[in-house]
Amino acid sequence: xxxxxxxxxxxxxxxxxxxxxxxxxxxxxxxxxxxxxxxxxxxxxxxxxxxxxxxxxxxxxxxxxxxxxxxxxxxxxxxxxxxxxxxxxxxxxxxxxxxxxxxxxxxxxxxxxxxxxxxxxxxxxxxxxxxxxxxxxxxxxxxxxxxxxxxxxxxxxxxxxxxxxxxxxxxxxxxxxxxxxxxxxxxxxxxxxxxxxxxxxxxxxxxxxxxxxxxxxxxxxxxxxxxxxxxxxxxxxxxxxxxxxxxxxxxxxxxxxxxxxxxxxxxxxxxxxxxxxxxxxxxxxxxxxxxxxxxxxxxxxxxxxxxxxxxxxxxxxxxxxxxxxxxxxxxxxxxxxxxxxxxxxxxxxxxxxxxxxxxx
Amino acid sequence: xxxxxxxxxxxxxxxxxxxxxxxxxxxxxxxxxxxxxxxxxxxxxxxxxxxxxxxxxxxxxxxxxxxxxxxxxxxxxxxxxxxxxxxxxxxxxxxxxxxxxxxxxxxxxxxxxxxxxxxxxxxxxxxxxxxxxxxxxxxxxxxxxxxxxxxxxxxxxxxxxxxxxxxxxxxxxxxxxxxxxxxxxxxxxxxxxxxxxxxxxxxxxxxxxxxxxxxxxxxxxxxxxxxxxxxxxxxxxxxxxxxxxxxxxxxxxxxxxxxxxxxxxxxxxxxxxxxxxxxxxxxxxxxxxxxxxxxxxxxxxxxxxxxxxxxxxxxxxxxxxxxxxxxxxxxxxxxxxxxxxxxxxxxxxxxxxxxxxxxx
Numbered sequence: 001x002x003x004x005x006x007x008x009x010x011x012x013x014x015x016x017x018x019x020x021x022x023x024x025x026x027x028x029x030x031x032x033x034x035x036x037x038x039x040x041x042x043x044x045x046x047x048x049x050x051x052x053x054x055x056x057x058x059x060x061x062x063x064x065x066x067x068x069x070x071x072x073x074x075x076x077x078x079x080x081x082x083x084x085x086x087x088x089x090x091x092x093x094x095x096x097x098x099x100x101x102x103x104x105x106x107x108x109x110x111x112x113x114x115x116x117x118x119x120x121x122x123x124x125x126x127x128x129x130x131x132x133x134x135x136x137x138x139x140x141x142x143x144x145x146x147x148x149x150x151x152x153x154x155x156x157x158x159x160x161x162x163x164x165x166x167x168x169x170x171x172x173x174x175x176x177x178x179x180x181x182x183x184x185x186x187x188x189x190x191x192x193x194x195x196x197x198x199x200x201x202x203x204x205x206x207x208x209x210x211x212x213x214x215x216x217x218x219x220x221x222x223x224x225x226x227x228x229x230x231x232x233x234x235x236x237x238x239x240x241x242x243x244x245x246x247x248x249x250x251x252x253x254x255x256x257x258x259x260x261x262x263x264x265x266x267x268x269x270x271x272x273x274x275x276x277x278x279x280x281x282x283x284x285x286x287x288x289x290x291x292x293x294x295x296x297x298x299x300x301x302x303x304x305x306x307x308x309x310x311x312x313x314x315x316x317x318x319x320x321x322x323x324x325x326x327x328x329x330x331x332x333x334x335x336x337x338x339x340x341x342x343x344x345x346x347x348x349x350x351x352x353x354x355x356x357x358x359x360x
Numbered sequence: 361x362x363x364x365x366x367x368x369x370x371x372x373x374x375x376x377x378x379x380x381x382x383x384x385x386x387x388x389x390x391x392x393x394x395x396x397x398x399x400x401x402x403x404x405x406x407x408x409x410x411x412x413x414x415x416x417x418x419x420x421x422x423x424x425x426x427x428x429x430x431x432x433x434x435x436x437x438x439x440x441x442x443x444x445x446x447x448x449x450x451x452x453x454x455x456x457x458x459x460x461x462x463x464x465x466x467x468x469x470x471x472x473x474x475x476x477x478x479x480x481x482x483x484x485x486x487x488x489x490x491x492x493x494x495x496x497x498x499x500x501x502x503x504x505x506x507x508x509x510x511x512x513x514x515x516x517x518x519x520x521x522x523x524x525x526x527x528x529x530x531x532x533x534x535x536x537x538x539x540x541x542x543x544x545x546x547x548x549x550x551x552x553x554x555x556x557x558x559x560x561x562x563x564x565x566x567x568x569x570x571x572x573x574x575x576x577x578x579x580x581x582x583x584x585x586x587x588x589x590x591x592x593x594x595x596x597x598x599x600x601x602x603x604x605x606x607x608x609x610x611x612x613x614x615x616x617x618x619x620x621x622x623x624x625x626x627x628x629x630x631x632x633x634x635x636x637x638x639x640x641x642x643x644x645x646x647x648x649x650x651x652x653x654x655x656x657x658x659x660x661x662x663x664x665x666x667x668x669x670x671x672x673x674x675x676x677x678x679x680x681x682x683x684x685x686x687x688x689x690x691x692x693x694x695x696x697x698x699x700x701x702x703x704x705x706x707x708x709x710x711x712x713x714x715x716x717x718x719x720x
Binding site: 057060061062063068069077078079080081084085086087090092093094291292294295303304305306307340342343344345346347348350351353355357358 | 417420421422423428429437438439440441444445446447450452453454651652654655663664665666667700702703704705706707708710711713715717718
């Protein structure tokens with residue numbers, strides 16, 4: 001080489017952005033983790049092909065609801081980011097559930113589930129959701145009606161009687177729970193659905209590729225957005241593998257958002273704990289695939305991701321973001337969209353003459 | 361061989377059932393046809409991978425309905441035989457559509473669609489169904505409200521504005537209809553869905569394997585049921601590739617079924633033709649995959665396939681079937697269940713801040 005000094009200079013210049021990336025990546029790695037490439041196992045609940053196949057059928061089958069109208073996928077649509085894209089999910093008889101559906105994607109990585117954190121894991125979430133199907137999911141003053149999975153409940157009774165009445169399901173439960181003398185139970189149905197849900201993860205997001213060292217996976221605006229996300233304090237709560245889903249916070253730490261965003265009659269976690277300090281406290285939302293899951297907040301009243309970022313910065317941090325800043329953070333958040341699960345629709349076993357029928 | 365006569369006798373005995381099959385098969389081949397192994401092409405509407413991909417997204421996307429609640433798959437569930445397993449489909453605001461959903465599987469082979477035959481092909485069916493979404497699908501006296509696809513309609517307007525407001529859909533329409541200066545139209549959406557629906561066929565049913573020469577594909581009771589199906593006269597209307605779907609008949613040719621099965625306020629095809637001779641006339645139901653699609657009849661009041669066979673024999677043919685006869689015919693009908701389509705769920709493009717939002 002005739003100009004060794006120039007070559008060195010060029011090498012340094014070329015490395016410039018990489019050095020900047022390295023520093024940002026070092027901070028980011030302390031806060032965030034990529035989604036793993038393979039589905040995690042639930043503690044004490046090994047996945048088997050038979051359990052998975054059963055869980056998938058149950059996930060898509062509306063007939064486990066009393067009306068035969070509402071399946072898991074009705075509110076957790078795997079073609080639409082794992083939610084339902086509405087401000088409030090719709091329960092039986094077109095009653096509003098009162099809160100937005102949360103995504104099932106990567107839900108296995110959350111420490112609690114539901115906006116009020118009432119479920120401790122995927123199975124618990126399933127047990128509670130099915131029981132809410134008779135139409136009781138609508139919001140009562142202070143929060144939704146809370147069911148105890150151990151209690152008698154018409155929706156739970158229908159689900160079990162229905163499944164016992166379909167020969168194809170009896171066969172599938174026998175295969176999924178070999179050796180269990182009474183395999184068709186409410187609890188086993190929830191176990192199988194939970195196992196299926198562990199597969200609903202979205203690795204390969206641009207942010208994860210970047211975290212692993214691919215500088216080109218994020219655009220400049222996204223990198224600037226990530227820096228703002230950390231520097232302004234968003235990552236104080238939105239961190240870990242799901243960038244949230246691990247803690248609780250009052251909605252309105254610094255400023256209360258208006259009642260159109262924070263309705264005064266939904267008291268959040270207070271409905272569970274009855275602790276006054278938990279009024280208007282909600283589970284910190286996970287931000288994976290957030291671009292696919294408008295509208296935002298438990299009330300589902302904000303449809304624009306950039307606007308949602310501005311509301312959060314003001315309410316939780318007392319920070320007024322400039323238009324440019326919120327735009328960059330929103331750009332960064334779009335880098336959290338991963339590979340969506342490839343799911344082949346299951347074929348559910350048919351009812352026979354004696355199978356319990358839907359209730360109007 | 362030491363006993364040539366005995367050998368011949370044994371050969372004749374062994375061939376006995378085959379000879380009986382051949383004779384039955386000869387009659388059957390004059391009446392029925394197997395489902396083809398590959399999807400048919402629509403006249404003037406060549407299938408392309410881009411049109412198929414768009415049609416599949418639209419089929420599963422509830423956001424093309426005004427409420428963002430009702431997709432094609434809500435009433436035509438590909439995991440449940442292509443119908444919805446309810447006595448009446450549920451329209452917006454939990455209103456009853458007033459008639460049972462019909463299967464989309466093999467619908468491409470029907471000559472008309474809807475119980476009153478108001479649609480002439482798949483595209484026409486789509487155009488009319490989407491328009492019925494605002495809740496107007498409920499039955500009015502004499503039959504459902506009939507829409508003209510050319511008319512203005514709020515559901516139609518929402519569907520088009522929504523699709524134009526989603527960048528991912530604009531892109532998909534451009535790819536599916538290259539060269540079209542205004543590709544995002546109501547008509548093009550229906551064309552793409554119709555193309556996707558041509559793939560929803562179920563070849564390989566035991567009956568079809570038997571028709572093609574595999575004697576072992578049907579059990580003895582099923583063969584006896586087929587013979588009864590032909591001899592008693594069922595095949596007079598239920599014939600062709602779909603065993604129905606090609607003609608109209610009055611429900612109650614010989615005896616009127618009671619009003620619980622034939623409600624007096626649904627006048628069937630009369631609502632379309634205004635011809636008094638068409639009162640209580642309905643499209644002859646196709647019988648492919650009938651086992652997967654209870655409850656039966658337009659009123660959806662009969663859940664037992666065997667009972668449905670008895671009702672039909674009495675009402676249409678004036679024949680009182682014995683318990684054994686209706687059982688055998690029901691057994692035969694179960695041999696019409698083919699390979700269900702393997703469909704991977706599409707990932708629908710996300711809404712952006714400016715996309716039209718759902719209406720309550």
